[in-house]
Amino acid sequence: MRKTEQINDVSNLNLGEILSEHQPVIFKNINSDSLLLGNNNSAGENLINKLSDEIGSKVVSVMSGFYEDGGLLSYSNPNVDTRTRNTLIGPCTFDKFARQVLKMSRDERPGYLYSQLLDIGNSMPELLPMVQPLDAKLNVKGEAIWNLWLGSGKHRVNTHYDKVENFYFVLHGKKVFNIFEPKLLPELYSGPYEGGPSGIPESVVDSNNPDHKTFPRYSEALENSQVAEVCAGDMLYLPANWWHNVSSERLNVSANLWWSDIGKVERFRAELAFLQLLYSVKTLPKHWRDYWMTNIDHYVFCKNGNPLEHLPKEKQGIAGEIEIEVLTGIKQKIRDLEQEIFRLELDIDLSDDRLKLNCSHLLNIKIESIDYIEISIGTHQVFTEEYNVLKILRAFSGGRRPLEVYEGKIAQLYKIDQFSEKLVKFIRHGVLVMSHE
Structure with a gap:
């Protein structure tokens, strides 16, 4: 473990050069002239009272934990349930929360109150x-969000990462970050x-009390980590996707x-590509996984x-330099493959991007996504969140006649249970399904 690099002279910052290295760094006393700063108790109380006067009775989300967890904000038991936390979370007016935070900060007994991610721009x-x-000194371009974090102390957030760039500025007290690069x-x-x-x-892994027997590789992560002590007036630059735990x-x-150095479209497209790899490559035989890895x-x-x-250059195709013509070709290739996948998985022609269903002259079914089904008989509409499509089709068709379905321009007859299976597949894939009389 080593200490995070510090920059003591912040009078002539070259943020562009620093950010391009994508390494954590502490800017010492970057806003030391602020009247809000200070490490003594009176300065902290003055700041809390000022915030309370400004924010008043606005409702914020507050969390507290159990004494036996020693202030850890994490899973309640990741081996049993990864959906629940070992914290209690609920709404509270800020002024009441602030008063209680001051009281608990003076109490030597275990226990804490903490509020995080309070959106300053939109909520406060x-x-x-x-x-x-x-903000003027940093001059971050693009979409950015300022958040407020406030707590009584004796709490620690377990190791995680955020998919955004982070300038973390301490107004009062001290935050200790243990930081791990993404490759760990x-x-x-x-x-x-x-x-x-x-x-x-x-x-x-509990960052304060790691079980090295159960998690033996965690020792290597600690050996290659760095620690950043961020005091009042200091600011930590924490690059996107670096793991970290934080103690107060x-x-x-x-x-x-918080801000992003790439646009939302680029971020979501990369996320989609990764999820598709998990879905389509991870389950292949090893020789195919090796092929795609290469x-x-x-x-x-x-x-x-x-x-x-x-x-x-003009002969490199879609794997060459990404220019407009190349990008257009990639997108078309993606659309063609998606169309072919749907055709194979659903066993139905989607060339006209719709499915025409005639059960009777009154019945219409519209499936827009996995979350929405609309059934109508004449002018009467029935909405359902339950996907018992077979039951619906039997009820509306009387369960007797086969269904006449137009796939493209070709009509086919389906048994009700057979066609209901197709509709379920459409629902799961979120394919737009339109029906007409």
Whole structure:
């Protein structure tokens, strides 16, 4: 474990150069002239009281934990249930929460109150003047969110990561970050990729009391980690996707700026590609997984340099440099493959992007997504969230006649139970299904 790099002279910051290295760094006393800062008790109480006066009785989400967990904010028991936390969470007016935080911060007994991710811009615009001087110094481009974090101390957030860039500024108290670079993922024993009860991926190892017998590789993660002590007036730059756990020993108030260095479209497209790999490649035989790993390393991550430098630029195709023409070709290839997959999985022609269903002259079925089915008989509509399609079709068709279904321009007859299976597949795939008389 080593200490995070510090920059003591912040008078002439070159943020662009620092951010390009994508490494954690502490900016010391970046806003030391703020009247809100201070580490003594009176300064903390003054800050809490000021926040209470500004925010008043607005309702915030507050969490507290059980004494036996020693202030840990994490899974209740990841080996049993990855959906529940070992914290109690509920709404509270900010002024009442602030009063109680001050009382608990003076109490030597275990126990804490903590509120996190209070959106300053949308929920608490009264606090914007507090962060505007620092906001001006950072001058972050694009969509960014300022959040407020406030607690009585004696609490710690377990190891997790965020998919956004983070400037974390301490107004009062001290935060201690233990930071792990993304490549240490195998040594951190992550919970489900889709996240635990808070919606983010999180390690199942108790960061303060790791069980090295159960999680032997965690020792290697600790050896290669770094520690960042961020005091009042300091700001930590924490790059996106770096794992970290955070401890707060006493009364603490922080504000952080979250933003992304890539657009939402790029972020969601990459996430979609990863999920498709999990869905389509992970389950293949080993020789096929090896084949795709080689192709991804070669064409996507360019581990051997430009994979097509031996070809003229105009002949490199969709695996060449991404330009408008190439991007158009990739998107068309994706659409063609998706269409073919649907055709094979659903065994139905989707060339006209619709399904025409005639059960009777009054019945219409519309399935827009996995969450929405609309059934209508004449002008009377029935909405359902239950996908017992077979029961619905039998009820509306009388269970006697076969169904006449138009696939493209060709009509076919289906038994009701046979066609209900097709509809269930459409629901699961979120394919638009329109029916007409």
